[in-house]
Amino acid sequence: MPAASNRRNIVGVKAETVTNVSSTDFPGHWPGEDHSWNIKHFRRTFRVKFFRNTPLFSQFDLIHTDAAIANTLRRIMIAEVPTLAIESVYVSNNTSIIQDEVLAHRLGLIPLCGDKDALKGLSWYLRGEDSAPREPTDEDTVVLYLKKACERNPDAKKTDTDPDKLYINHNVYASDILFEPAGRQIKSFAHDPVRAANPDILIAKLRPGQEIDLTMHCIKGIGQDHAKFSPVATASYRLLPDIKIKKPIRGKAAERFAACFPKGVIAIRERKDGEKEAVVDNVRNDTVSREVLRHDEFKGIVELGRVRDHFIFSVESTGQFDADEIFLSAVGTLKAKTINLKRDIYKMLRKQALDARRAREAENPDADEEGDAMDTQ
The missing domain is CATH 2.170.120.12 (DNA-directed RNA polymerase, insert domain)
Structure with a gap:
């Protein structure tokens, strides 16, 4: 399902407020829907898409992942790539x-x-x-x-x-x-x-x-x-803007509507009847300035938002490593961290199990001896 059509996944941008900030895709929030995390589902939906890649600058999208993961990769690129x-x-x-x-x-x-x-x-x-x-x-x-x-x-x-x-x-x-x-x-x-x-x-x-x-x-x-x-001059991300035109905007109003956005966001197309109409062309160029919401003629006609799980990354290298290599190094560092965390959790669980067994032996040593005898038989 396209991100723009799933309104649950859109952070609403109003003239004075921001709505629908908290994510709701967790178990138990929506009755009758299973939102438990699944590795197969993640592999099927997660995508990395590069739009620009030069040795000193890279721009790519992380699609269908959590903000915690995106921010972790950003912080690793800044502070943990040697x-x-x-x-x-x-x-x-x-x-x-x-x-x-x-x-x-x-x-x-x-x-x-x-x-x-x-x-x-x-x-x-x-x-x-x-x-x-x-x-x-x-x-x-x-x-x-x-x-x-x-x-x-x-x-x-x-x-x-x-x-x-x-x-x-x-x-x-x-x-x-x-x-x-x-x-x-x-x-x-x-x-x-x-x-x-x-x-x-x-x-x-x-x-x-x-x-x-x-x-x-x-x-x-x-x-x-x-x-x-730090291998980067800047490493940042922003959410993909979302623009929904609820009613057709035509004629001179279409030109005024396009002027409310940065160049390239809104295109003016000519209909079969020769009338001009405003359509969304490239939302990536939008800065979500909310300028369009200042005009009364467009109230109730347009909705602005951001896609919650679509991150547009911009990485500028200082020159020692290519920008995309820095991102891949950050992924490798994150993988190593998760492996170490998994190992430490196993050690902690084994230690807890051993401590619990020793506590039982200290409380009832005879019962443990009888249990060991039964196990031997």
Whole structure:
């Protein structure tokens, strides 16, 4: 059944209020209807549909699932998909106007990219006792270097005022960060070395006599620990809008009706009699601004809403992994969490059963001995 035709599944959007917010598809709510969760039904109805997929941006729909699942995947994409980022900055020389700690912070927020398999194969950097730093290795740490000094351009004219003509190396960009592999990294990153995902990020501005010389250690982490490890710039979802035209809207009114919505939502079609009529063309473009509800001529003619179990996801990658890969990694993380939860529940139930048996033995040890004797016979 189409989502738009199932009014139970539509969150009503009125001029001042929102109605039908709570879901009702649970056992016992509707007499004579079975709404118990069923894995076969879920597999038959659940769908993932991609509408746009590029390395840096992906838009897809999760259809016929619960808001808890959609929000779980969103939060995992933001905070639990591991990435590589600059963790420690060792400053040998910094005579720029940017303080060392501010410069280190700016460097840490620069997204990095490189060979994806090699990045995923890096081990976690485990600190020593009492969180004390330990010696980094080629298995868990990537080393980057940045060294740049500003000089006057000897060929500049006395009348020049443009810094690009007056100075050499006066802008420090992310592209100036260099990767020096060590150990197994020489082979694993041979075809795709670690570098800034966006080489045009401006790190600092220098003037003659100023220099930046530093070494950076990069490790794996998750956004839950620090935002610099988050693989996404944004990861959000919204419910699919629903627009129902209850009575035909024709003529000049059709044009006024279409003007109440963003471009592409309402189309003007010409009928066989030559009269123009407004029809819903693409509800995905609607922002549910409720502008149409401000006009008295359309009261009672149109109903606005959102489909409760149809989520439109937008994922924007920072560049280390493709946007769709981040979503698949989030699905894998959620699967691992459910497996661990299932295992822990079994452990808890076994422990409870064992504790209950020990309690019975403590209360009536003779009865347990007789039961064991009967079992032996």
